[in-house]
Amino acid sequence: MTEDDITQHLIDMLGGGHFVVAGDNSFFFHGTDNKLPFATLVTKDSDADSASNLNRPGVFRLDIRTGEQTFHALFGEQEQAGIDYTALDRLMPHPTETNTHWVSVINPSAKTFEAVKPLLVEARNLLASQGKGT
Template sequence: MTIEEITAHVESLGGTLTLAPAPGDPAYPEIAWGDHFFYYAPGGEVPTTTQPFATIITKDYPDDSTSNLNRPNTFRLNIHAGAEAFTAQLGYTPRESSTHPADPTTKDAFFPHPVYATAAWLSVINPGPHTARTVRDLLDAAHTRARARYDRRAD
């Protein structure tokens, strides 16, 4: 899957706001240029009370360099999977993730997010034939949960 394919899928779910800061965009810090942040925000405004339900990161961050994203043509999709889906994919709970070694540089394989694993975030570098179907399912479920949170706050 490409970044464009993932973005198109997420946007097809409806109500999604995609932030994709471009190089030179003065509204965002340089570190965010090239990355994508997906929110459920049917009004088109960035929510101030919630985090994105998925992100695509295209480079290493100062506090998150274990995936070696500075390799050519490499990106990492991060999905707020929820504890049940996290456990179903990896065979252990988010709280147990620190006791299970994972290689955060392997492409087309799920692993706990290097920073947010305990919050039930899953990651995959360059999703491909082994993960694409599950990626779509996880994105659909993350979008549904984000929408439910939005709807609860709107009531």
């Protein structure tokens, strides 16, 4: 999957939401404000988030907000130490946002993207049900 493929899928599923591109990163929102995205596409490291080594050519990370129950179903209470946050095409806890239950995958394949599509729907619905972004 390419960044453009994923972006198009997210745009298609927005239905009343919107996205913002800032600094080559894309933020996808359920509603009309820009407070809480349900997903992001990140293309570069920052001072606060460099564990994924996104500065590699052609590398991007899809980040998805999940609910606490889903996050723990995926990863249990696993320690964050020892995770290779630079691994491609592997769903993992977000390197810096596990306390808010974000997950991520770097350069997802078509198969992996199909597997995370339900997480994207859940993320959007989670914010909608909480009245976030309206």
